[in-house]
Every structure is written in C-alpha cells, then in structure tokens.
Amino acid sequence: MKVLIVDDEPLAISRLKRLLSEAGVSKINIANDAKESLSIIEKNPDIEVAFLDIKMPGVSGLELAYKITSMNDRIFIVFQTAYEDYSLEAFKIGAIDYILKPYTEEDIKRVLERVKKFQSREKDIKFMVKNMRGIYKVIATDDIYYIKAELKDSIIRTKDEEIYYPLSISKFEERLKQYGFFRIHKSFLVNINKVSKIESTFQSKLIFHFEGIKDKIKSSKEGGKHFRENFKP
Numbered sequence: 001m002k003v004l005i006v007d008d009e010p011l012a013i014s015r016l017k018r019l020l021s022e023a024g025v026s027k028i029n030i031a032n033d034a035k036e037s038l039s040i041i042e043k044n045p046d047i048e049v050a051f052l053d054i055k056m057p058g059v060s061g062l063e064l065a066y067k068i069t070s071m072n073d074r075i076f077i078v079f080q081t082a083y084e085d086y087s088l089e090a091f092k093i094g095a096i097d098y099i100l101k102p103y104t105e106e107d108i109k110r111v112l113e114r115v116k117k118f119q120s121r122e123k124d125i126k127f128m129v130k131n132m133r134g135i136y137k138v139i140a141t142d143d144i145y146y147i148k149a150e151l152k153d154s155i156i157r158t159k160d161e162e163i164y165y166p167l168s169i170s171k172f173e174e175r176l177k178q179y180g181f182f183r184i185h186k187s188f189l190v191n192i193n194k195v196s197k198i199e200s201t202f203q204s205k206l207i208f209h210f211e212g213i214k215d216k217i218k219s220s221k222e223g224g225k226h227f228r229e230n231f232k233p
Contacts, residue, residue: 001024001025001027001048001049001112001115001116002027002028002044002046002047002048002049003020003025003027003028003029003047003048003049003050003051004027004028004029004030004031004037004040004041004044004047004049004050004051004075005017005020005028005029005030005031005051006031006032006033006034006036006037006050006052006053006056006061006064007032007051007052007053007056007080008032008033008056010054010055010232011051012080012101013030013032013154015102015103016051016080016103016108016228017030017140017182019103019104019105019108022105023105023108023109023112024112024114029044029047029098031127033058033059034056034058034059034064034067034080035056035064035099037050037052037064037068037185038064038067038071039066041071041072041075042071045072047072047075048074048075048076048119049075049076049077049078049111049112049115049202050065050068050075050076050077050078051078051079051080052064052065052068052077052078052079052080053078053079053080053081054080055081055082055208057179059114061079061081061136064094065077065079065136066128066129066130066136067166069127069128070127070128070165070167071118071124073126073127073128073175075199076096076115076118077095077096078095078096078097078098078099078102078111078115079095079097079098079099080098080099080101080103081098081101082098082101083101089233096114096115096118097110097111097114097115098113099111110131111126116130120227125140125141125175125176125179126129126138126139126140126141127139127165129156129165129200130161130163130164131161132161132162132164140161141176141179141180141181141191142180142191142193143158144156144157144158144191144194144226145157145158145159145189145190145191145194145210145213146190146191146194146208146210146215146217147169147172147181147188147189147190148187148188148191149168149186149187149188150164152168152208153165153166153167153168154167154168154169157213157215159212159213169183169187169188169189169190172189173189176189177221179191180192180193182227182229182230183218183223183226184206184208184219184223184226185217185218185220185223186220186223188217188219188223190208190217194210194211195208195210195211196208196209196210196211197209200224201218203221203223204221204224205218205219205220205221205223206218206219206223206224206228207219207225
C-alpha cells in the first residue's frame with residue numbers, strides 16, 4: 001500500500017510514519033503543506049490513501065481533500081486531527097475514516113483494514129465537490145444529470161444545482177463511460193439513466209429531456225449521429 005501523509009507538525013509526521021511502517025506500509029510519502037502534497041500526487045498516481053491533518057496554515061485539510069479527489073478520485077481520504085468537532089464534517093465529505101491525535105497502533109491498523117475492505121469492493125465513482133455556497137459534499141454518478149464544459153473545467157448539473165468542478169469534460173467522459181454517460185456534443189456529457197425523452201430536430205440533431213428537471217440539451221449533428229449508432233432499437 002502506498003500512502004501520503006500531509007501535516008505541518010514534524011512530531012505528528014514522525015509518529016504516524018512509524019506506526020504505518022510497523023503496520024507493514026513500506027511506501028510512505030511526506031508533505032508539509034497542500035502545494036507539496038498535490039505535486040506528490042501528480043507524480044505518484046498510484047497513491048492509495050492520504051492521511052490529512054485538518055487544521056493546517058493556508059489550505060485546510062478539508063479544502064485539500066477536495067483538491068486531491070478532483071485530481072484522483074480513487075484515493076481514500078483519512079483525516080487526522082486533535083479536534084473532535086470536525087468528525088461529522090469529515091464523514092459528510094466522504095472521508096473513509098477519521099483518527100484523533102494522539103492515535104494508537106490499533107487506530108492505524110483499523111484504518112488500513114477499512115481501506116483494504118473497501119478496495120476489495122467494486123468502487124463506484126464519487127466526487128467531492130464544493131457548491132456555490134462553499135459547502136463540501138460528496139455526489140455519486142447517479143446524482144449527475146449532465147455535465148457541461150466550462151473552458152478547461154466543467155459544470156456538474158444535479159437535480160438541485162449546478163456545481164463547478166476542476167476537471168475537463170473529456171476526462172469526465174473517460175471516467176464515466178461505463179456508468180451510462182454519453183458525449184452528445186463537444187460541450188455536453190449526459191447521463192442516459194436520467195433521460196426521460198429524446199426528440200429529433202433539424203440537421204439530425206437530438207434534444208434530450210431529463211427526469212425531474214426542466215433543462216433540455218441539444219446534441220450536435222455528429223453527436224446525434226453517434227448516439228443513434230450506439231443506441232439502435
């Protein structure tokens with residue numbers, strides 16, 4: 001197992017590194033702040049678990065978790081802190097576990113066993129997002145109606161709101177194709193499971209309607225043709 005520790009306290013880093021080593025983890029990366037941690041993740045896409053201190057100068061652990069999962073949603077997040085007040089918020093935004101300082105050998109073993117248990121399952125893709133009100137939460141593929149390109153990033157449309165996400169629509173297409181998402185336009189990726197009706201229009205384009213929302217999305221000519229080829233009756 002390959003892990004990342006992010007903490008600005010040398011003693012906390014030393015203790016956690018020792019406990020992880022004693023638990024059999026041999027590949028441990030260390031970062032003292034958000035910038036360094038993101039650089040490490042970019043260079044090491046095989047990192048499986050990130051242990052994040054919640055209260056750090058500058059970017060908090062909660063904000064960092066959002067940035068990490070936008071880069072690699074397969075990384076399990078474990079928050080480590082001396083403050084119990086953050087436990088509910090940590091789980092709300094999708095942390096797999098939460099350990100209080102000073103943690104014990106048993107705490108670390110429990111976390112690693114929990115990670116292994118989740119790794120053995122077929123993992124649905126989930127995204128940690130920050131909405132327009134600055135609230136963090138986790139959304140699953142089934143929460144997404146469609147995704148709209150926004151320059152090099154994207155806007156996710158859920159039933160109740162639009163959420164900015166720092167990932168290109170092409171990357172979304174690659175990750176979500178096995179979950180029923182289809183690229184109907186260079187700027188739109190739709191969740192076929194949320195489509196209620198499809199209408200034909202001029203130039204062989206298609207208009208997609210969705211369950212529970214009033215939005216309508218029009219395909220491009222090529223997108224409509226490609227859709228018909230893949231969903232022949």
